[in-house]
Amino acid sequence: MVIYREEYRLYDLGPHHPFSPVRLEMLTSLLKALGVWQEPLAPPEATREEVLSVHSERLVRRVEAASRGEKVSDLEHYGLGTGDTPVFPGMDQAARVLVGGTLEGARRILAGEKRVLQLGGGLHHAQYDRASGFCVYNDLSVAIRRLTRAGLRVAYLDIDVHHGDGVQWLHYEEKEVLTLSLHESGRYLFPGTGHVHEIGKGGGAGRKLNLPLEPFTEDESYLEVFEALVPWALAAFRPDVLVVQAGADAHFLDPLADLLLTTRAYERLFRLVLQYAEAYAGGRVLFTLGGGYSLDAAVRVWALLYHVFHGLSLPERLPEGWRSAWEARLGKPLTPTLHDPRAPYPEIPRKPEIEKRNRLTLQRLTELVGPHLLH
Numbered sequence: 001m002v003i004y005r006e007e008y009r010l011y012d013l014g015p016h017h018p019f020s021p022v023r024l025e026m027l028t029s030l031l032k033a034l035g036v037w038q039e040p041l042a043p044p045e046a047t048r049e050e051v052l053s054v055h056s057e058r059l060v061r062r063v064e065a066a067s068r069g070e071k072v073s074d075l076e077h078y079g080l081g082t083g084d085t086p087v088f089p090g091m092d093q094a095a096r097v098l099v100g101g102t103l104e105g106a107r108r109i110l111a112g113e114k115r116v117l118q119l120g121g122g123l124h125h126a127q128y129d130r131a132s133g134f135c136v137y138n139d140l141s142v143a144i145r146r147l148t149r150a151g152l153r154v155a156y157l158d159i160d161v162h163h164g165d166g167v168q169w170l171h172y173e174e175k176e177v178l179t180l181s182l183h184e185s186g187r188y189l190f191p192g193t194g195h196v197h198e199i200g201k202g203g204g205a206g207r208k209l210n211l212p213l214e215p216f217t218e219d220e221s222y223l224e225v226f227e228a229l230v231p232w233a234l235a236a237f238r239p240d241v242l243v244v245q246a247g248a249d250a251h252f253l254d255p256l257a258d259l260l261l262t263t264r265a266y267e268r269l270f271r272l273v274l275q276y277a278e279a280y281a282g283g284r285v286l287f288t289l290g291g292g293y294s295l296d297a298a299v300r301v302w303a304l305l306y307h308v309f310h311g312l313s314l315p316e317r318l319p320e321g322w323r324s325a326w327e328a329r330l331g332k333p334l335t336p337t338l339h340d341p342r343a344p345y346p347e348i349p350r351k352p353e354i355e356k357r358n359r360l361t362l363q364r365l366t367e368l369v370g371p372h373l374l375h
Helices: 006-010 022-033 057-067 091-110 139-149 165-170 219-237 263-280 295-310 320-330 351-373
Strands: 115-118 154-158 177-184 208-213 241-245 285-288
Touching: 006 022, 006 091, 022 295, 022 320, 057 091, 091 115, 091 139, 091 285, 115 295, 139 154, 139 165, 139 241, 139 285, 154 219, 165 177, 177 219, 208 219, 208 351, 219 263, 219 351, 241 263, 263 285, 263 295
Parallel strands: 115 285, 154 177, 154 241, 177 208, 241 285
Antiparallel strands: none
């Protein structure tokens, strides 16, 4: 099942903002040009009460007021009206539309659907009392809260290059939520969190796992630690469902971060997630999108996700008409194939050191959380 509605593109932080609705326009037009687009389910927007299941009344009131153009003196205290998360007309409704898509995915899982792809959302930085990092409301946590209230154990997996901090903190003390985030180390990158010692509190102790990776981590090292950590954690936690934030900003072309994944690594990751869902969660998995600020890379990564999700064969080349139209509109060339070219960037001289550091980080994490997770 695929969930999408055109109104997702109303979540528009401005013409020069990296979190651009153009990404969704490009993605859906590419899938249509490839002849693989299937009519998606159009979800209802989330209600105010559903947003309040994870956010404070005072935050929601300010988002609503700012959306109407009212002057609010303390917006920045709530993470609004900043360069990262500027105010725009209709912001509350636009955010609730995205939340509604991910929440509908959770409802469909509860109704018996096994695999759901939400072509939007992934706003993982929004906090209980604060918007943050392009994210007004946290659609992922609203969906997770719906699943846990129905009695399900949820494993949240975040492959965005930035730490999934909002989801982690919103569920930090919850025993029934496992969070797994692989991201560029917070020593170098927003939001500055996601360290190995952030393992949860109370009932959630040992159920919040962070693997901060070295800048310039490449495919081999990322996949090595991913394949060691994720099945180990899922086998111990035994979730009923996976919720996956499939950010595309760990790609080497992304301008906001420093990991060096290629599309081949992403294809492998998506196939592994589907395997892990079958092996550890009864086949139940809900995907969302997320970060991804190279239009060229993000659209191809998410087109890969769409193909892998549906079990479709991958196209050799992207349609010439689609590519030429978008190159004219964007004023720059696009990669002509779904996958990146081989050896797309120069060799990294520190590669052995980076791989060693990532292995040591994984070792520290497993030693730290193992006694809790396996209890």
